[in-house]
């Protein structure tokens with residue numbers, strides 16, 4: 001297929017050859033430009049962007065093969081046909097290994113050159129079509145993967161909210177914890193990707209409570225060590241539930257959200273900065289919301305008392321740098337949302 005938009009750059013040091021090729025190919029409907037050297041060809045390509053380059057193998061001041069090696073990385077979409085002497089076919093084959101599409105032998109049969117050019121451009125066009133089709137398909141697959149993932153995450157999120165809504169003590173907890181985590185991460189100027197991971201980690205952190213005995217969870221008195229151990233399985237169980245639908249960073253946030261900074265948490269394997277940063281933030285938000293909420297075994301404590309408790313546990317339960325960042329924040333904005341969310345969920 002020849003179209004008027006298709007552009008050919010003829011690179012040859014012999015003016016007569018350039019003129020003959022230009023005349024023949026122009027008659028076929030191509031737009032042609034000429035260059036008499038490698039330097040001129042490189043300069044022309046900056047503004048001409050040819051679809052096809054007819055490239056003479058032997059030119060003074062730089063071989064066609066060298067020019068091909070320079071051009072291909074910059075203009076990978078441009079097809080190249082090498083023009084060689086009959087006894088240079090080995091070199092021409094090397095050029096094809098460097099990315100040339102074809103070669104033609106001198107002296108030229110102009111009709112054959114025109115056929116060759118047409119075939120090469122058509123091949124290039126089809127390759128481009130296939131590439132675009134594959135990119136389009138990939139885009140579709142990515143879109144659908146995102147949609148499926150969002151649906152799954154939405155379902156798990158709904159499950160968490162449903163679980164929490166079952167009792168008045170936990171209603172709205174994950175949403176509030178998420179709000180507080182977001183406030184802390186903004187204070188830390190965290191990257192968008194990190195904030196997104198933390199958002200999902202916070203919303204889903206307690207999904208593992210589906211495996212916790214409700215009688216133990218709602219026990220009005222102090223938990224026995226065995227009961228406490230039973231409740232704490234929710235971090236591991238939650239990580240397992242979310243694993244198929246979130247990235248490993250979110251899984252790690254859920255898994256480590258009860259880790260103590262000093263390593264004294266139950267069955268904890270890492271401590272200090274080996275605990276994922278998102279989990280270290282979440283644990284402060286989680287503790288703050290738990291302390292300022294009523295629980296079956298105690299009423300809510302005041303915001304000021306909760307802040308004092310976070311200060312007291314800085315360096316033991318909580319990362320001291322994050323605890324101090326949290327204590328600088330006026331959390332009242334989030335706590336006002338807390339009341340609204342609690343109202344929605346009760």
Ligand SMILES: [Fe+2]
Pocket residue numbers: 205206234257258286
């Ligand atoms: Fe938890």
